[in-house]
Amino acid sequence: MKIHALDGYIQTLYLAEYPDKLLLLDGASRADIPYLKHFIVHQLQRPLSSLTAVVVTHMHPDHAGGAHKLRTLTGCKIISAKRNRDWYSGVDGALMHLTDIALARWVAQRKRKPKRNLWYSRKLRPDIVLSDGEPIPNFLDWTVLETPGHTDRDLSLYHPQQQILYVADLMVEVKQKLVAPFPVFYPNQYKASLKRVYNLAPKVLLVAHGGQVALSHEVYQHLISTAPRTPATHWRAIKVKARSLVGALLAVGVTKSH
Template sequence: MKLCNGIHQIRIDFQVTPQVKRYVYVYLIESKYCYLIDTGVAGSETILAEYMKSIGRDLSEIKGIFLTHAHPDHIGGAARLKELTGCRIYASSGEQRWIEDIDLQYQERPIPNFYQLTGNSSVQVDRVLHDGDIIQLEEQLHLEAISTSGHSQDDFSFFLQEKEAVFTGDAIPVPEDIPIYINSDKSIESLKRLAELSVPLFCPAWDQAYVGQAGRQVIERAVEFIQMLEQNMADLQQEYPGASEYTHLLCEKIGRPELKQHPLFQRTVRSHMHTQKAV
């Protein structure tokens, strides 16, 4: 779907398990050449090629892939796309080791169907990015790397300066969906940083794109949701200081019983437990 001149949102559907279906949005930046923000899961090159053909472009025109973080639904197609196009891969230093060694990622962060989602393929990062780096894609096209960690260890968002659009990966939790992050404090810091950007277009990976104030309102709701979880965790730890099933207790307390068995939401709960212990 074309969002505006030169920016396209492409949906990649995938199965986490036979019972759990998810999707992720990949963004195509179209100029003299083409650039991707994330790649989706293994096999996504077919969907991307079909979409590019529909707008009169070709997969071979992709010159760069910018990975917001290392999770399988964002890097799964990277190795194959690099093989097909010869493009360069850009990612943060903190996510590099997981991108270049998927066995290490699985060891440290196992999820169902991991190797199918990644295509059992690691990929070499050609340029390691740091907060504030500005990459000149073309003469009049610049992409700024912005550290927005919390969902993963070293997530980055990317600000396309000439188009005034920011690609946020999974940095913005969707309150109605499954909130997934490993550090609640850093997630809130990242959300506040995104909210301060004067941009008219927010492009998240697991939600629709938002224009202007609507994007800032989504960010505000996400901050409130994380703070609500944190307060409920604090209350639980006072009431049940020796409890080991905080996920179940929290899901009942906030009225979201469907999250009890979700392994990634359990990581979210643990991030709040660590915060409370630190206090």
């Protein structure tokens, strides 16, 4: 088994290559599909149908956005965490879905990437759902680990034989430092997931935003100490900004009245 790291639209894509099949470690975004097609067909010189499984680690645009289209193109199986409800359920979920797409577009703009269509369904239709510790069908050398916190359904993928661990957005690299992602909906679960990864001590640790990273004791302690203690979400960020704006307007009004 060989891992290929591809420079995607706004994140690194990881493709596990076998003699007779390919496994995409995350669902990518719609904008990543041309990169994947070119790499599989021209670099690996294999048919698109070699891609037989795609894991969706969580529902954000750069991790789930390409899954349905890839299944249409390749016939691959979509694999996700076993949950009873959709992440983007209800009116709040629909608004959060739009916000997450806008955030992905903002990241692309910051990276000076060309504008691409990032729209995708907010309801995933997986073929296979897995729980913590279960192997990936047809790729039994990989195990899914539940590492929630960023959302309620984050999966990490572990290859015990080679001690490779892909943790998606459990941590992100910003200015050559590992930090907590945004959002973090479940702070206590997030810290527990960090501890689990640190104790596992993989030889190779892969993240979606930063490539291969090293989780030393110092880095781990920094992540734990700087991780949010209360939920850091879109709505809380908006509320904080709204309060600041109202406070500033009130201050101006008081100043004028004097």
